[in-house]
């Protein structure tokens with residue numbers, strides 16, 4: 001269904017469906033720059049990702065402000081350390097009212113994060129294989145398996161660890177959905193509206209294709225942040241997601 005086909009009564013629901021599928025990555029060097037974008041996007045966006053760059057520039061205080069203002073926050077720290085450290089860091093994130101937290105999809109790490117999040121509303125996502133990697137990049141990093149086989153293995157291990165879901169490329173989403181089943185989360189970065197600049201991403205698809213392949217939510221950074229009109233770019237992606 002397109003925006004045009006949705007009747008007046010359905011329009012609110014149509015936009016809400018699109019909005020619930022979009023996470024905007026606040027990849028900024030300062031909290032004030034991130035705040036300015038949040039202000040600009042207003043009610044069009046309800047879920048924000050705070051990653052490595054913003055975390056070291058006041059991102060955790062901003063996370064508290066966003067949560068206080070009724071937004072959801074995805075803390076993208078991609079944790080990977082000894083179990084004790086991962087468990088404690090995850091428990092600390094859970095206490096802050098964060099909705100989503102990433103860890104690298106290694107069995108020990110995911111099991112520790114599952115323990116840290118137990119009894120809280122925090123959902124842990126395992127990063128399978130980064131969307132900037134292809135088979136040659138994995139080989140260079142010392143792995144013998146292809147991207148597809150590695151994602152398949154790690155998605156299965158995420159399910160066994162009992163975490164909430166996985167981060168994967170939209171091109172892997174159908175396979176990961178089949179492994180995780182209908183109740184876990186599949187979240188895909190590496191999303192580019194048709195014609196958008198690809199940048200350093202290697203395994204990409206459009207917003208509608210990502211949802212069509214089984215993603216619950218997509219993560220979008222530069223196609224909104226670097227757009228001449230970020231609000232218009234976000235609106236257009238929300239409409240595409242709502243119709244998918």
Ligand SMILES: O=C(O)c1cc(=O)[nH]c(=O)n1[C@@H]1O[C@H](COP(=O)(O)O)[C@@H](O)[C@H]1O
Pocket residue numbers: 025027051076102127129130131132167168169189190191199201219220221222223
């Ligand atoms: O965990 C992530 O969010 C993530 C995993 C991954 O495999 N690839 C990936 O791009 N990301 C993040 O998703 C965002 C994508 O940003 P853009 O490429 O600008 O849309 C960035 O904040 C990345 O850190």
